[in-house]
Amino acid sequence: MTEEQEVFHRHIQRAGLKRTAQRDLILEVFLRTEEHLSSEDLYRLVQKEDPEIGQTTVYRTLKLLTDAGLAREVRFGDGRTRYEHNYKHPHHDHLICTSCGKTIEFYSEQLETIQDAIASKHGFETTHHTLRMFGSCSDCRDSSGTPKKEESAAEPRVRFASAPSTH
Amino acid sequence: MTEEQEVFHRHIQRAGLKRTAQRDLILEVFLRTEEHLSSEDLYRLVQKEDPEIGQTTVYRTLKLLTDAGLAREVRFGDGRTRYEHNYKHPHHDHLICTSCGKTIEFYSEQLETIQDAIASKHGFETTHHTLRMFGSCSDCRDSSGTPKKEESAAEPRVRFASAPSTH
DNA sequence: TTGATTGCAAAGCATTTGCATGCTA
């Protein structure tokens, strides 16, 4: 049993909830996938191993994982919620390519410091923040006019059919 | 006719669209309201002056204003899109109080500079970005447990499906 | 045993679209 699984089970017990095969499987698949997954993405992956599992259970479990501190919600502007690992995968911000949908994670101590200073100047105590920078990645600019993925040229806004992220 | 109205009409003409009483009224109400308005908020305000106007028209006009460069979409995490002025109201970021929903706008040259450096380091050319810092404002912390705005307890404007993660 | 969990279907939201009617240019 991995550390994450232990965290999950402790959370489940603390909250008076129950351990089930579905939750175990969903967690397992989530952990092994290093991407920004929407509930639907995860549902499809989980389906391959157990076609009996329902969408609803995935939605509910993802919420549970978030409560347990194992997942973190991220939104890239296409209207669907994605989740990323939140255990031993510390805070970071995102660069989002609006043409191919690729995301790059980065962390800057300097940035954090300035943000803290700004917040306290305004009397705020911040719990968390999100910084998203939208633009075009070098790949997409190199092949100018021919974005990497075929569907991307059609949609000016950020919209990815499925979440292709590279960490 | 205000400058903004001129910008709007130029945009309308350039795009081969038509000027209508509804669009004029919606723009006018939008401009005079210095807040982050959702489509519904604006709809309600506009309704007071012309009850004939439909939701759909407000949605469509808000999109038009965005295209014309007069409005900018902002999302504070409660699932609905809000709009803020985008003409002579330059880029800034937001501090969002998760207990009373108050937002504070700020701008930091230093922050922008660092962001640019980070983007170029990763080969990105950014078009825009959003930085949102969530937390509690001083008012809410002073009156601990008693948020300032009456409606906030019942209907928090910023609501997270589940607990925000700790980084 | 008992209360939590599951999965389906139905409901909820915010937003968009189809379409007949109304208006601007």
Place this chain on the structure above:
DNA sequence: TAGCATGCAAATGCTTTGCAATCAA
């Protein structure tokens, strides 16, 4: 007059909820 605009209703797409059946502790 031609074609865009409007507003209603219906449709969307994502997410949540109600509920009867099932299962973990």
